[in-house]
Amino acid sequence: MTTNAPTALPDTWRRLSRRALPRDTVALARFLIGKVLVHDTANARLAGRIVETEAYLVGDAASHAFRGMTKRNRAMFLRRGHAYVYIAYGTWPALNVASDEEGVGAAVLLRALEPLEGHAAMRQHRGTNRDIDLARGPGRLAGAMQVSLAHDGVDLVGGGPLYLAAAHGPTGAIITATRIGITKDAERPLRFLERGNRFVSGPRRLIGPPGGRRT
DNA sequence: CGGCTGATGATCT
């Protein structure tokens, strides 16, 4: 709809294997741009292109894992490819992909999707008809995709109903920016977006110069 | 579109 006009959607999305996921957290955050998040629910198949991610690294003061494992963040310490879901501001679920080896706390936050399939169901879940707002931001993304705390710890590359799939069509250039809504280690360029994609979240000024920093 | 603000409750100290 934006950068690349999708042709026909596939009958089945091609699931990613764990082996396909880069082992480095930043590399994974970049890799996931353009890939597809799919949720096969009882009522609909929901799918969207990942257009914005953030990396939360080992030793990163902004990371939930910075002070070690807790009840909330334990899924961050699972093998790469598992979901870490937490409740932000007491209300909104946020979906991350654990990015390292078992026992290491690191993850990639999925911040925005470009809806591909299941628009009607997504509108219903979100209570809006504005497609631009369906999955722009982590809380909205979780709402549109019907992701909840029940998915905390599930394997996103393990054959379940919520999974990561290969890109549908070409992926645009990736730009970097600073992460949203944090105060510690806030200047690090650990946010990644598909250049020019209108489904990304946050104010445009944080993306930097016109067109953003090409990387 | 950008900027501001109140609501909100889980989590951790």
Added chain:
DNA sequence: GATCATCAGCCGG
């Protein structure tokens, strides 16, 4: 008791 990896609504340009 403080701190949030946020959102919707409102207002001004």
